[in-house]
Amino acid sequence: MFALRHLRLQGRAKIHLPYAATATTAKATTTKHMPAVPARVYVGLHTYSSEYRMPRLLMLQEHMTSWRLHQRTTTTLSESSNQERKTPHKATLLQELADAAKPYAQLMRIDRPIGTYLLFWPCGWSIALSADAGCWPDFSMLGLFALGALIMRGAGCTINDMWDKDIDAKVERTRTRPLASGKITQFDAIVFLSAQLSLGLLVLVQLNWQSILLGASSLGLVITYPLMKRVTYWPQLVLGMCFNWGALLGWCATQGSVNLEACLPLYLSGVCWTIVYDTIYAHQDKLDDLQIGVKSTALRFGENTKVWLSCFTAAMLAGLTSAGYACDQTLPYYTAVGVVGAHLVQQIYSLNIDNPSDCAKKFLSNQQVGLILFLGIVLGTLLKSDDSKKHSKAALPPVTAPSYVPLPQSKPDVIS
Numbered sequence: 001m002f003a004l005r006h007l008r009l010q011g012r013a014k015i016h017l018p019y020a021a022t023a024t025t026a027k028a029t030t031t032k033h034m035p036a037v038p039a040r041v042y043v044g045l046h047t048y049s050s051e052y053r054m055p056r057l058l059m060l061q062e063h064m065t066s067w068r069l070h071q072r073t074t075t076t077l078s079e080s081s082n083q084e085r086k087t088p089h090k091a092t093l094l095q096e097l098a099d100a101a102k103p104y105a106q107l108m109r110i111d112r113p114i115g116t117y118l119l120f121w122p123c124g125w126s127i128a129l130s131a132d133a134g135c136w137p138d139f140s141m142l143g144l145f146a147l148g149a150l151i152m153r154g155a156g157c158t159i160n161d162m163w164d165k166d167i168d169a170k171v172e173r174t175r176t177r178p179l180a181s182g183k184i185t186q187f188d189a190i191v192f193l194s195a196q197l198s199l200g201l202l203v204l205v206q207l208n209w210q211s212i213l214l215g216a217s218s219l220g221l222v223i224t225y226p227l228m229k230r231v232t233y234w235p236q237l238v239l240g241m242c243f244n245w246g247a248l249l250g251w252c253a254t255q256g257s258v259n260l261e262a263c264l265p266l267y268l269s270g271v272c273w274t275i276v277y278d279t280i281y282a283h284q285d286k287l288d289d290l291q292i293g294v295k296s297t298a299l300r301f302g303e304n305t306k307v308w309l310s311c312f313t314a315a316m317l318a319g320l321t322s323a324g325y326a327c328d329q330t331l332p333y334y335t336a337v338g339v340v341g342a343h344l345v346q347q348i349y350s351l352n353i354d355n356p357s358d359c360a361k362k363f364l365s366n367q368q369v370g371l372i373l374f375l376g377i378v379l380g381t382l383l384k385s386d387d388s389k390k391h392s393k394a395a396l397p398p399v400t401a402p403s404y405v406p407l408p409q410s411k412p413d414v415i416s
Contacts, residue, residue, distance in 0.1 A: 103178040104192055107161060108154030114364055115157070118277070119243055120149035121370030122270045126250030128377040129262060129327050133384035138254055145250060148203040155196040156222050156242075162189050163226035171288040173356075211253045218245040233300035236278040237271065244270030262326040269319030272312040276344065277366040279309060284356040298353070306348050313344045320373070329380040336376020340369050 109115055123145040128137040161168065161179045168180035178184040184192075204215045221242035228235035247267040252258045275297060282289075282298035283305070289296055301308040320337045347365065352358040 103183040107158055107178045107184060107189065107192065108196070109157045110154065114367055116150050116153045117367040117370060118274075119153045119246070120146055121367075121374060122244040122266070123149065123246030123250045124370070124374045125266060125270075125377055126247045126263060127254055128374060128381060129266065129323065129329075130251045130254045130259075131381050133328075134382060136382070137378060141250075141254060144203060144206055145246065145253075148200060149246070151196055151200045151203065152222070155193060155200060156225075158189055158193045158196060159223060160226045162186065162193070167292055167294060170292055171285055173285060173288075207253045208256055210256060211249055214252055214258070215245075215249055218242060218249075221245070229294050229296060231295075233295045234297060235295065236275045236282070236297045239278055240271035240274030243274050259326075262323050265319040265322040265326070269316045269323065272316040272319065273366075273369070275312050276309050276316070276348075277363055279305065280347070280351060280353075280359050281363045283353045283359045305353050306351065309348045309351075310345075313341065313348065316344075317341045324380070328384060329377070330383045331380070332383060333376045333380030336373050336380075339372050339376075343369055343372065 105111065124137075124142060127141050127145065131137045161177055164174075165179045165186070168174035168177050174180060179186070179189055204212055207215070221238065225235065225238050225242055228238045244267055247270050248258050248263050251263050279297045279301065282296040285294075286296070286298045288294075289299060297308075298305065317337060317340070320340070321334070324333045324337065343365075347362045351362055
């Protein structure tokens with residue numbers, strides 16, 4: 001009875017609570033969700049005894065605070081769920097596209113750019129060597145060849161994996177490649193290769209017609225290289241002929257023709273360099289190659305690998321020296337050649353051909369070889385004087401006067 005009496009009084013009286021304003025605002029916005037307050041909370045609110053009234057006030061305030069917190073959480077969750085239903089899940093769509101493109105990126109080895117660097121550096125060397133004395137190399141041409149190296153290196157990897165799909169599945173290091181693992185079908189690879197070659201052709205047609213013919217002639221080496229490991233112990237030689245074609249193409253693209261006096265030693269030096277670093281690379285798979293029957297210079301050289309690589313390094317340095325002499329290069333160039341020689345000697349001396357991780361580390365360090373030589377060519381060309389221009393012009397054969405004397409042309413006499 002006492003509780004019912006106080007409930008009737010509460011309906012007639014106005015309660016002055018410290019949180020009245022907050023409670024009124026919350027009631028205005030969420031009246032329909034207001035929960036019922038237990039009667040025991042209101043009992044004693046109108047008594048004048050503080051010992052009896054204060055606990056009831058605290059109980060009411062705690063009840064209202066928990067209700068407001070619950071109301072905010074419910075409102076936030078409902079709004080977020082409505083937003084998810086209204087808008088498409090963009091993160092999921094992007095993730096699906098990334099998952100679909102990942103096998104193709106792996107097929108063209110875009111996650112391993114070392115091959116692109118090794119393909120580009122001979123192009124960069126040739127373009128820098130062909131620059132005029134005291135001038136920077138043609139940066140637009142360098143950018144064009146860099147894009148071409150990225151595309152054609154990817155196309156070469158696609159061709160290689162199409163030929164070696166069954167072999168790669170038997171090798172520990174390559175069995176996770178997209179074609180070997182079945183992530184991409186052979187037909188998908190052919191379509192992707194067509195797109196890559198089309199992009200490569202778009203880059204090639206930006207050059208002069210001599211360079212277009214010269215560049216197209218290298219496609220045979222690109223296609224046949226993967227077959228060489230089945231028939232000869234020298235597939236690295238064919239790879240070197242293919243990877244260093246840019247040493248001829250870069251000069252032709254800037255000058256309109258190939259200067260064999262400079263380009264041929266540069267090209268042969270690049271071939272020797274490729275044999276060095278790819279033999280080191282091939283030592284990673286020599287045990288699998290023996291079981292499968294695949295050939296390589298790593299198996300051909302065997303325990304004498306360091307001797308063979310030293311000979312190819314010496315041939316490379318001799319070719320670079322000859323190319324620099326033909327181009328009237330200066331001290332920075334020959335300094336760079338010496339640094340390159342020291343770098344390769346250190347690689348060969350510290351190489352452990354029975355440790356695959358050490359072979360991979362030595363192989364990756366060859367991108368520094370290309371960069372060092374490129375910087376040496378650029379600095380050496382900038383320090384060239386105009387005398388080298390005059391010297392090269394003076395080296396041309398003099399133009400001789402014709403051995404006959406032209407007769408004066410006179411008007412015929414007119415007989416009247």
